[in-house]
Amino acid sequence: MVESRAFSAPGKALLVGGYLVLDPKYKSYVVALSARMHGVVSKHESKDNYTRVTVTSSQFNNDSWSYIVEDDSGFFPNSVDGKKNAFIETAIFNVFTYFEPELSKKLDIAIEIFSDSGYHSQAGSIPKRNRFKEFSYHSKSITEIPKTGLGSSAGLATVVTAALVSVFKPDLDVNRNQDLKLIHNLAQVAHCQAQGKVGSGFDVAAATFGSIMYQRFDPKLITNLPEHNAGQIYGQQLRSLVDQVDWKMTIERIRLPDGLRLVMGDVNSGSETTKLVAKVIAWYNANLPRSLDVYEELNCLNEEFINTLGVLNSVAAKDPIRYAQMMDAVNGGGYKSIMAFTELAKLRNCINCIRENFRLITKESGADIEPSVQTELLDACMWLDGVLTAVVPGAGGYDAISLITTKEADIKSQTEGNSAFDAVTWLDLSQADIGLVEENPTHYLDLK
Ligand SMILES: Nc1ncnc2c1ncn2[C@@H]1O[C@H](COP(=O)(O)OP(=O)(O)OP(=O)(O)O)[C@@H](O)[C@H]1O
Ligand SMILES: C[C@@](O)(CCOP(=O)(O)O)CC(=O)O
Structure with a gap:
């Protein structure tokens, strides 16, 4: 069987901290979304004389990547037909190297990937569904x-990492923090x-x-690992890094306050994050110490934004009447009534000042973080009923916009037919705070 x-x-969606x-x-403040990536893994004994991951x-x-993985070649995945996917290869290499499985019994491991529709442009696609899922x-x-x-x-x-870990560690339980940390x-x-x-x-x-509220680990932890072809030493250092080293990162689970939700708009043209990052780093290094002042100011604003969302969470819990009044103000009370609530005014001011700083970096670095078309779009969003804040998420650019709105806000109907929003496709997704979960593999069968 x-x-x-x-x-x-x-x-x-990275709301602040780009x-x-x-x-x-x-x-930084990162909201997880309802759009999910799925992996279904099965393994059987191989009839061939080698272990294969497909x-x-x-x-x-019908994209497919198939690799032979053997301990005598240092678990380096060898593509069967020359077709390569870097993310899959490094996941295979690191999981096999971490577990160093004894491969005297050869395995055939198959992983089927499914991605929810929010990840990609839907033009020309057709849906297939069963009772549980649709892709x-x-x-x-x-x-x-x-x-x-x-x-x-x-x-x-x-x-892919979780799927492969489950093969070599059958008692994997993603509800256990220790196991989540291993996969992470x-x-x-x-x-x-x-x-x-x-x-x-x-x-x-x-x-x-x-x-999560996220603060990263020191990048050297990973960049200091030896080359993949370093033999035993790579495995030893990887296991030490994964199991023993304190990564000194912050991962604090957060959620948007009740009554608020995230709305994502796809802006259809796209930006390359790596190029934007390179330009911003060049600007930062060439403009010290002034660039440090800009970053420090941005950081104060980011922290104030994150803290104020926390305050809103407690107002929602402790003073539901006042909180309902706040939501009413955002829903259509107009600028003055929104700004009459100090917490809402703080959130809006933080976002305005964060955007202002990013426009300054845009101008000085040449990295289009908030280019003027996006400024116009975000400003137009701020006038819609039910919108609390509007930003370009992550690295910014021409990829997307993220709004925090009330649960009642109907953004689609307010923007329909309005040429200011022609470039935007509102994505059919929301925040969904939950991370990696185990699913029922039968829910992916017989998609038609
Ligand atoms: N469903 C999938 N099946 C197989 N490979 C995928 C799938 N989705 C993404 N990938 C891999 O990830 C690559 C895209 O990664 P990339 O980091 O460029 O984009 P992203 O992670 O979606 O966006 P961003 O980094 O801007 O948030 C693809 O070229 C492919 O190699
Ligand atoms: C610019 C940066 O801070 C955010 C990139 O975000 P995104 O991939 O554009 O969602 C880079 C990073 O944190 O990896």
Whole structure:
């Protein structure tokens, strides 16, 4: 009998802390989304004389990556047909190397990937569903379908890691913190290596732990690992890093206050995060100490924003009448009545000043973090009933916008037919604070 298990992990929106979060001293606020990446894993004894891992992504023109993995070649995944996916390869390499499984009995491991529709542009796709799930099917490969920037590669690295860990550690329980930490650490190493070591890791942390206040680990923890071909020493250092080293990162579970929700708009043109990051770092280094002052000011604003959301959470719990009045003000009370509530005024002021600083960095660095078309769009959003704040999430640019709105706000109907919002497709997703979960593998069968 084939044993199957399934796992899913959420996408993310980085609401505050973009760029600063690359430095371990700064905090960020990351909301996990209802759009999830899924992996269904099964293993059987292989009839061949080797162990093979095959990952399929049937939604994307039946994409598939198949690797032979052997201990005598240092667990380095060898593509069967030359087709490669860096995120899958580094996940396989690190999980096998961590467990060093004794492969005298050869295994055939199959992982099926499914991604919820929010991750990619839906143009030309067709839905397939069963009683439990629905996924969009595309006629092109994954690399040819435009992404929306919700962190598909982090979701992929996290579910492939969880799937493989479950093969070598059958008692894996994602409700146990220790097991989540194991998956997080391995996925973080894999994602960082595949991605070219540029990210802060907030996306992998959110894929594993859900909505979080995140402060990163020292990037050297991963970059100081030896080369993959270093033999035994890589495995020893990886195991020490994953199991023993204190990563000194902060992962504090958070959630948006009751009555508020996240609305994401896809802006259809897309930006390359790595290029933006390179320009901002160049600007930062060339403008010290003034750039440090800008970062410190941004950090104060970010922290005030995060703290004020915490305050709103307690107002919602302790003073529901006042909280309901606040939500009414956002829902249509107009500017003055919103600003009459100090907490709401603080949140809005923080976001305005954060945006102002990012416009300054945009102008001086040439990195289009909040280019003027996005400024116009965000400003237009602020006039809609039910909108508390509007930002470009993450690295900013032309990827997306994120609004915090009331639960009642109907953004779609307010913006329909209004040319100011022509570039935006409102994504059918919301915040969903939960991180990696185990799913029922039968829920992915017979999609039609
Ligand atoms: N469903 C999937 N199946 C297989 N591979 C996938 C899938 N989704 C994403 N990937 C891999 O992740 C890559 C995209 O990762 P990338 O980091 O560029 O985007 P992202 O993580 O979605 O967005 P961002 O980094 O802007 O948040 C794809 O080229 C592919 O290699
Ligand atoms: C610019 C940066 O701080 C955020 C990038 O966010 P996103 O991938 O654009 O959602 C980089 C990072 O933290 O990895």
